[in-house]
Every structure is written in structure tokens, then in C-alpha cells.
Amino acid sequence: MAPTALTVDQVNARLQELTVIDVRSPGEFASGHLPGAHNVPLDHFDTALPALQAAADRGDLLMVCASGARSATACRRLAEQGVTAATLTGGTTAWTQQGHDIHRPAGTRTGWAMDRQVRLAAGSLVLTGLLVGRRWNAARWLSAGVAGGLVFSALTDTCGMARILAALPHNQAETADLDATLAALTG
Known part of the structure; x- marks a missing residue:
């Protein structure tokens, strides 16, 4: 079953009520992400599943990546575990093309998509x-x-x-960063 896909306009209207999970690598995430997004790289989903389930129990989840392909995969993986999530059609690329701001933390290194x-x-x-x-x-x-x-x-x-x-070092999340993200999603 195909995941629910939300357009940029739909996400923009509901951004404050969605828990946004960016499934890109930490390097990609640092290069710019939707405001308020949490970085849970797709290759850490097994570890993150309990936290994602807890976040889904509190509200709607939105999976985001650069184009929508990885976030759709994330939605399918979550659906296999009984967790409902939507994906952003066109990903952060569509988000920025439509003129919406992305967040780039000060002092973080930016990586390539x-x-x-x-x-x-x-x-x-x-x-x-x-x-x-x-x-x-x-x-x-x-x-x-x-x-x-x-x-x-x-x-x-x-x-x-x-x-x-x-799997290369520059694309890996710091364990402390991922642990902090999972704690924020759980609590």
C-alpha cells in the first residue's frame, strides 16, 4: 500500500501539528531541513522504532527526505510495524523550490545531498x-x-x-545526537 503523500502546501499549513522526521543522513540533514525536524536516518530505523511509535501515539508523523523516495520507504517500513506516517511529496527539494525556509543549525558542517x-x-x-x-x-x-x-x-x-x-563516517549520526533525538521523540 502506498503511503499517504502530503503536498508542500498541506505540510506548510500543518507544520506546527506534525512531528517531522527527516530520514536523510546527518550530513544531508545539516545542509538544511524543515523547521522543527528530527533527524532519524533511514539506516537507524530499527533502533528508532520504539521512539517513532511513541511519537505517532501523540500525533501525526511526517517523513521527509530530499525527493520523497526514502521517506516513502520509511513510511512503508513503519506501516509494516503498524505505525501510520505520511511523506512529503517532492521532499525538501520541493519545499525549497516553493520558497519555504529550511533550517541550518549554526556551527554545523554541511554535507552533500x-x-x-x-x-x-x-x-x-x-x-x-x-x-x-x-x-x-x-x-x-x-x-x-x-x-x-x-x-x-x-x-x-x-x-x-x-x-x-x-555508512561513511561523514554521513553517520553522532550517537549522542541520535540518542537525544530518540529521547525527544519518546518524551
């Missing part, structure tokens, strides 16, 4: 495979593998490369 990280990694691997392949033909398989992965990613609406990149 995950799609930008994926484009850099994929492009670098393809280019490396092609350049090294001029001397060593077998290296071209690297380019072919990345191309196949991108096709698979598009067909399945998943991204293995994003999962790998999300």
Missing part, C-alpha cells in the same frame, strides 16, 4: 573503469558493473551505492 554523493561516486567509478580500461581491458567491467547497478537502482527504486555511502 546523497544523490550528489551517488553521482560523484558512480561517475568516478565509471571514468576510472574507462581510463584504466585503455591499458587493462578487464577494468572496463567496473564501468559495466556501475552502469548495471544504476539500471537496477532505477528499476527497483533502491540504491545500493547510497546505502554504502550512508
